[in-house]
Amino acid sequence: MTRINLIKKRGNKSQRSVADSLGITTSYYGMIELGTRNPSLDVAMDIANYYNTSIEELFFEDKPLVKRKHIN
Secondary structure, eight states, rough: OOOHHHHHHHTOHHHHHHHHHHHOHHHHHHHHHHSOOOHHHHHHHHHHHTTTHHHHHHHHHTTTTOOOOOOO
């Protein structure tokens, strides 16, 4: 199970709802989630922003999984 999948399940989101929010197809998001397709940099950034985390934490398994803090 990829980190994106773990994060999505924690937030109780469906692939369709996440894909719709990101403006990509459900099948494309599903392939990214399964690790069978690599996202473009723009899509990777959108996914990281959606989950309030970094690209590194989503796609590199050796990085700790932490939420970003929002600074006002």
